[in-house]
Amino acid sequence: MFGQSVATMQAAVSPRVHFQVASTYDAGAEIRRAALWGLAQTPKQIPCRFFYDAEGSRLFERISELPEYYLTRTERALLEAHAAEMMGTLGDAPMLVELGCGSSYKTRLLLDEATRHGEARYVCIDISDEFLHQSVHELSTAYPRLAIEAISGEYGPALPLVPSHSHARLFVFLGSNIGNFTTGEAVEFLSRIRSIMQPADALLIGYDLVKPHEVLHAAYNDSEGITAQFNLNILCRLNRELGANFQLDGFWHEAPFDPVESRIEMWIASTREQTVSIPGIDMTIGLKQGERILTEYSHKYTLGSMANILESSGLCVQRTWTDPLNWFAVSLVRGAGART
Numbered sequence: 001m002f003g004q005s006v007a008t009m010q011a012a013v014s015p016r017v018h019f020q021v022a023s024t025y026d027a028g029a030e031i032r033r034a035a036l037w038g039l040a041q042t043p044k045q046i047p048c049r050f051f052y053d054a055e056g057s058r059l060f061e062r063i064s065e066l067p068e069y070y071l072t073r074t075e076r077a078l079l080e081a082h083a084a085e086m087m088g089t090l091g092d093a094p095m096l097v098e099l100g101c102g103s104s105y106k107t108r109l110l111l112d113e114a115t116r117h118g119e120a121r122y123v124c125i126d127i128s129d130e131f132l133h134q135s136v137h138e139l140s141t142a143y144p145r146l147a148i149e150a151i152s153g154e155y156g157p158a159l160p161l162v163p164s165h166s167h168a169r170l171f172v173f174l175g176s177n178i179g180n181f182t183t184g185e186a187v188e189f190l191s192r193i194r195s196i197m198q199p200a201d202a203l204l205i206g207y208d209l210v211k212p213h214e215v216l217h218a219a220y221n222d223s224e225g226i227t228a229q230f231n232l233n234i235l236c237r238l239n240r241e242l243g244a245n246f247q248l249d250g251f252w253h254e255a256p257f258d259p260v261e262s263r264i265e266m267w268i269a270s271t272r273e274q275t276v277s278i279p280g281i282d283m284t285i286g287l288k289q290g291e292r293i294l295t296e297y298s299h300k301y302t303l304g305s306m307a308n309i310l311e312s313s314g315l316c317v318q319r320t321w322t323d324p325l326n327w328f329a330v331s332l333v334r335g336a337g338a339r340t
């Protein structure tokens with residue numbers, strides 16, 4: 001199925017687009033494995049990467065336009081104001097490597113810079129296969145001077161497939177995607193990126209900062225209920241892909257801020273005592289009234305706490321940009337000891 005979508009992509013888009021699938025990623029097997037493990041834990045949990053089927057990605061795009069969701073527009077304003085400086089050190093024929101690119105909406109500001117004086121390469125990695133196809137199609141039309149290599153799959157198996165380049169590469173990790181990891185996982189993940197960075201390569205990382213709790217709470221509990229739909233979409237996915245019988249009216253969305261861990265926690269709570277069968281993994285689960293399934297962490301940082309994470313990963317901050325309210329930060333980061 002993946003192989004077929006690769007062929008379709010190359011024919012339908014353009015000879016410049018090279019679409020490859022992270023070879024060790026099998027979406028069906030991954031969701032079975034994650035559900036089997038996560039729903040047997042206390043508390044029950046489903047990792048947030050399973051939010052992102054085509055519908056989940058579309059819902060995330062709607063979230064990013066919500067008035068309460070300051071993250072996207074604040075980060076975009078930083079990129080808009082400073083894209084030239086962020087890209088400045090890369091020189092000719094730059095290559096951008098984006099992890100979890102989604103629609104690449106904000107990245108276009110960097111791509112505008114990258115293609116301003118000539119050709120550039122864009123390697124984009126995302127787990128949401130169908131949405132990635134669509135994004136790449138649109139980018140290919142908008143950027144005739146851009147060679148695009150899309151890798152559909154999870155970060156881990158995708159990273160070894162990132163091509164080398166004769167000039168410096170800029171790794172790009174936006175949207176505070178890093179916040180979905182615990183501190184230990186973040187250090188492990190960033191260390192992996194560090195291990196494949198060449199001395200001239202850099203990493204541009206966007207991360208959300210600690211701010212008044214009511215602002216954080218509103219961002220993940222929007223008045224239109226789009227974040228709730230996004231959260232509950234994970235149950236629709238289990239129904240569709242594993243034949244489960246989650247009744248959506250038996251669950252609600254909760255997203256409290258935990259000040260001790262400095263993170264929003266996203267949960268799906270059961271409104272009643274109920275039993276759910278999941279034939280795809282031969283499992284039946286019981287849920288008590290009020291019992292919760294954990295779906296996502298979204299950590300909030302200070303400049304200092306992020307600098308510590310980066311330092312523990314063998315990286316050091318070269319430059320940081322923040323907005324006037326200090327709500328969001330984008331840092332340009334290099335390997336510790338690498339030349340600038």
Ligand SMILES: C[S@@+](CC[C@H](N)C(=O)[O-])C[C@H]1O[C@@H](n2cnc3c(N)ncnc32)[C@H](O)[C@@H]1O
Nearest residue numbers: 049052100101102126127128153154155174175
């Ligand atoms: C919060 S969205 C951010 C999208 C975009 N970078 C932005 O800043 O608007 C997270 C993106 O990362 C992708 N993603 C999440 N977990 C992933 C994983 N483990 N491996 C690859 N992609 C992942 C999702 O499909 C989604 O497009």
